[in-house]
Amino acid sequence: MVKHRANIKDVASRAGVHPSTVSRVLNPATRSMVSEDLAAEITRIADELGYRRNPLASGLRTQKSYTVAIVIPDLTNPVFPPIVRGVEHTLDAHGYNAILADSGSKQRSEKGIIENMKARQIDGLILAAARRKDLIVNDCIEEGIPLVLVNRTVDTHNVAAVINDDELGIELALKHLIELGHRCIAYIGGPQNTSTGYTRYQTFLKTSKKFGLPVDRDLITNAKAYTEPAGEAALEHIMRFEKKFTAILTANDLLALGCYDAMHAHGLNCPVDISVTGFNDMPYVDRFNPPLTTLHIPLDELGVQAALLLLERMQNPEVPATQLRLAPRMVIRGSTTSPAETPPPNK
Amino acid sequence: MVKHRANIKDVASRAGVHPSTVSRVLNPATRSMVSEDLAAEITRIADELGYRRNPLASGLRTQKSYTVAIVIPDLTNPVFPPIVRGVEHTLDAHGYNAILADSGSKQRSEKGIIENMKARQIDGLILAAARRKDLIVNDCIEEGIPLVLVNRTVDTHNVAAVINDDELGIELALKHLIELGHRCIAYIGGPQNTSTGYTRYQTFLKTSKKFGLPVDRDLITNAKAYTEPAGEAALEHIMRFEKKFTAILTANDLLALGCYDAMHAHGLNCPVDISVTGFNDMPYVDRFNPPLTTLHIPLDELGVQAALLLLERMQNPEVPATQLRLAPRMVIRGSTTSPAETPPPNK
DNA sequence: TAATGGTCTGCAATCGTTTGCAGAGAATAC
DNA sequence: GTATTCTCTGCAAACGATTGCAGACCATTA
Numbered sequence A, B: 001m002v003k004h005r006a007n008i009k010d011v012a013s014r015a016g017v018h019p020s021t022v023s024r025v026l027n028p029a030t031r032s033m034v035s036e037d038l039a040a041e042i043t044r045i046a047d048e049l050g051y052r053r054n055p056l057a058s059g060l061r062t063q064k065s066y067t068v069a070i071v072i073p074d075l076t077n078p079v080f081p082p083i084v085r086g087v088e089h090t091l092d093a094h095g096y097n098a099i100l101a102d103s104g105s106k107q108r109s110e111k112g113i114i115e116n117m118k119a120r121q122i123d124g125l126i127l128a129a130a131r132r133k134d135l136i137v138n139d140c141i142e143e144g145i146p147l148v149l150v151n152r153t154v155d156t157h158n159v160a161a162v163i164n165d166d167e168l169g170i171e172l173a174l175k176h177l178i179e180l181g182h183r184c185i186a187y188i189g190g191p192q193n194t195s196t197g198y199t200r201y202q203t204f205l206k207t208s209k210k211f212g213l214p215v216d217r218d219l220i221t222n223a224k225a226y227t228e229p230a231g232e233a234a235l236e237h238i239m240r241f242e243k244k245f246t247a248i249l250t251a252n253d254l255l256a257l258g259c260y261d262a263m264h265a266h267g268l269n270c271p272v273d274i275s276v277t278g279f280n281d282m283p284y285v286d287r288f289n290p291p292l293t294t295l296h297i298p299l300d301e302l303g304v305q306a307a308l309l310l311l312e313r314m315q316n317p318e319v320p321a322t323q324l325r326l327a328p329r330m331v332i333r334g335s336t337t338s339p340a341e342t343p344p345p346n347k
Numbered sequence C: 001t002a003a004t005g006g007t008c009t010g011c012a013a014t015c016g017t018t019t020g021c022a023g024a025g026a027a028t029a030c
Numbered sequence D: 001g002t003a004t005t006c007t008c009t010g011c012a013a014a015c016g017a018t019t020g021c022a023g024a025c026c027a028t029t030a
Helices: A008-015 A019-026 A036-049 A055-062 A080-093 A110-119 A135-143 A166-180 A195-210 A228-239 A253-265 A299-315 B008-015 B019-026 B036-049 B055-062 B080-093 B110-119 B135-143 B166-180 B195-210 B228-239 B253-265 B299-315
Strands: A067-072 A097-102 A124-127 A147-151 A161-164 A185-189 A220-222 A247-250 A275-277 A294-296 A323-326 A329-331 B067-072 B097-102 B124-127 B147-151 B161-164 B185-189 B220-222 B247-250 B275-277 B294-296 B323-326 B329-331
Touching (some): A008 A019, A008 A036, A019 A036, A067 A080, A067 A110, A080 A097, A080 A147, A080 A299, A080 B080, A080 B097, A097 B080, A110 A135, A124 A135, A124 A299, A135 A147, A147 A299, A161 A166, A161 A195, A161 A299, A166 A195, A166 A247, A166 A275, A166 A294, A185 A195, A195 A220, A220 A228, A228 A253, A247 A253, A253 A275, A299 A323, B008 B019, B067 B110, B080 B097, B080 B299, B124 B135, B124 B299, B135 B147, B147 B299, B161 B166, B161 B299, B166 B195, B166 B247, B166 B294, B185 B195, B185 B228, B195 B220, B220 B228, B228 B253, B253 B275
Parallel strands (some): A067 A097, A067 A124, A147 A161, A161 A323, A185 A247, A247 A275, B067 B097, B067 B124, B124 B147, B147 B161, B185 B220, B185 B247, B247 B275
Antiparallel strands (some): A097 B097, A294 A329, B294 B329
16 A cells, blocks of 8 residues: 555546646746646646656656755865855755765765766756866866856866955955064965965965065965864974964964964963964854954855855856855954064974 | 767667666676676676766666765754764765755755655655654654664654663763762753753763762753753753852753853853863864863764664665664863862852 | 648657566476 | 476566657638
8 A cells, every 4th residue: 555656647647638748837948838727727636646746757858857966075174064054055945955975085086976976967066175176177067067166266267166255364364463463473374286275375475565574484384284283283394493473374273273282282372472363263163262263254155155156057057157256254252462572482 | 079978778789788688787686697708798898888877767767766865953063064974975885875954944844855855766864863753753654764863863662773872971971070079960951852852861860869969950951952052041040049069961062062151151160160061072172161071972983873774774674673872982171170179159 | 711820739759777578598307 | 309497688668757749729811
């Protein structure tokens, strides 16, 4: 006594018409081909039977799955959940489902992901952590899979993306530190194969000059990854030069956390000995010790906009790719203060 | 010049056999029906052409989609990402994809989620935040959709679940506080319509008695939700009775965080004035101020086991549902210490 | 009245797999 | 030598939807 889920044939026979007529009625694009009252009648019957289109069958025929993939390197990085949530909600509201693909920690190559996408007739892709030259991106373009980058972008400029205004962010952070009275500011950036790592680094150099700050290469380094250990290692590296500095501008909250670790290991206090700024304002950095001064990025909104952009591109793959840039906002907390009178920060 | 993705017919004609033969070879269960060398030859050709089975077509025929849904209430709650990641990796390794359904914050009813599942031929469901009497659970059982609960379970005992050993957890926490010398211990629990909220509460009462502690109802309350504001409100509530207590045992890290807030508002120091324990050991609680003493739950492992259990149940829906219970581990950090000599904790 | 055009609906092929059934051929039994 | 069994492969019908084409019907025009 299995309750058979109503299919298009059931609806058709109940309405005394051919399945194709039902199909046309239920598809907004072809609904006008069927006469008004018959269409109404069919809709009624479909409702009555609780008919839902079978996406597998439909997808098989039309090469569409109403499914998009969202690729992230590591869900446990607190930056991503808000983005994913924004994406998922928006897609859901438009009848799409999101399948999650964790690229980073899994062995399967990017090629494997793309293969899976194609096999599953994925309609589009949201990529949350592209590198500046990313294979997935090329693959997608070659295969004609609609693609939107979020959070990071790539060097080539013909791909849609929703990103943060990194230049504004670095400028805000630097200005904040300068206003507090800092002059010797170290910089810990991110991997140079990411757009954020690259742009933030370049902007730090440029803006330092603009503000007339001394630029000491020994106080500037780029971490190998956006992780706490990498941040810790980076600060250890800088400290080895025994140069004076009173603040560190980091390109990422996790790097800032790593700085906390290194400072702790050296018996230094933040912010008394050294001020630290982060980037991203990931959840709970306000609860850290000390609460992190950082740049707030509207992560949810990033996700929402990326989803909207993707929906648009899936409708209309031909329109030129647009890049959307959202403005960050400085959030001042306990990790920054004016430099101490007695300046030697290295012990 | 569209590069046509190789399908089963291409492989068949290249091998000079019928598509059905190819299908049999490529399906482990039927592979033995085909002679050894022909099978080998076909496999070779399939590889050569880069053939991948089309899951839509396959699913249409077999009523399987190789897709499971994972339903969580809020991805930004740090407890869930590790679970989701564990699930996703495990499923992926077995050829399944995970679609994400955020149940909590979205308007769509649970009924709507189930509808979507059925329409999409979802093979199974992992539910990360069931309430003790949950509609989705009943729906799934009625519809015969394989289901595994993770993190929380339901009152009826015939449903598969992977959960934490809450009784052990509460006992460990209580023992820890007692060993530090605490005798007057407040309890802030979770919503009673969740299995964790209910079990932890009951266990706290039972274990207090067992250890010969005085049980003062004024020091015991259950928060309305597992959130910081709810935790803060709960502690405010308890403080209104102006009873003496030197420690708070909470049923959740976020509740513990809420306690930090309330204590801060009252000028109380943790752990000097009051010790606090959490539950879950969510990411980054070790960075809080003070670092939270809490119960570590292997969240990743919870996800992995849930996925494995689901895979098993999808293979074999008839086997009786098993409940897997993972042991938590006490992680002692900075939020607990021995009670002060001068005990008045309320100011 | 016949021809033309327009509107609507049905027919049947198709998407890529899977699988019950049948048949071909070889091997074994009598 | 025929009957029986066994092993292997092909045939064709599904799964549930979509869509180009054709044809039925009605209305309009010459």
